Amino acid sequence: MKEKNAIEPVCAVDYAFKRIGGKYKGRLIWYLYNHEVMRYGELRRSIKDITPKMLTQTLRELEEDGLILRKVYYEVPPKVEYTLTEVGMELIPFIQYLKDWGNKQLEKSNLPAIEASCG
């Protein structure tokens, strides 16, 4: 069994994929890019069928990876805003590219691509 914190050689491609992989990360980043700033409930309503657990979990991972910023307003009722960081913004060109590519493939296969659900 390998040690968990052993420093191992890392492939940059793998590294990057892990940082943006996961079921909702791509969409989350894309939403935040298009809306600049979004609150928790707003994100929750945007991503159809996501559970609070998954939303919180995904947001925390993105935050730990330095891709998004979480700003808490200490008031009642609570208010939390999420925005992309500089580093997170650097991923936009690539997600844009991927989105265009995806749409092109979807057209070819006659599957419906719903723009609205992508931000």
Add this chain to the structure above:
Amino acid sequence: MKEKNAIEPVCAVDYAFKRIGGKYKGRLIWYLYNHEVMRYGELRRSIKDITPKMLTQTLRELEEDGLILRKVYYEVPPKVEYTLTEVGMELIPFIQYLKDWGNKQLEKSNLPAIEASCG
């Protein structure tokens, strides 16, 4: 329970991520881009610790998605060559971008990025 083949609205970002997600797909595409054509055993040796099961499985998925081409030579001993398709090639700019981004992040965090293991 949802029907498996029901046509549902699809988000292009999600769609694209599924097509290139998975533990080895990014690297596999990147290898094939850099070597143009590779045989099964060559890929197996390149991707350290991948099992034949995972390699075959991943290659088949990429093939079904039209990203790679599998060419069989009917001779003894068997020979099979893998190459990127046109559609697969369209992903290169984006993987390149992601790789550069990954390397930049790795530098910042003082983790070792091994170029060799990325193609």
Add this chain to the structure above:
DNA sequence: CAGTATCCCTATCGATACTG
């Protein structure tokens, strides 16, 4: 409003052995 806490499931991945 913005989350936690639990419990559970299954897709994905891994180890090992075998084959046309």
Add this chain to the structure above:
DNA sequence: CAGTATCGATAGGGATACTG
């Protein structure tokens, strides 16, 4: 050489209920 076949492990995700 280029794979299959089988079984077992686990990480990621989902349902539901509850809270500061």
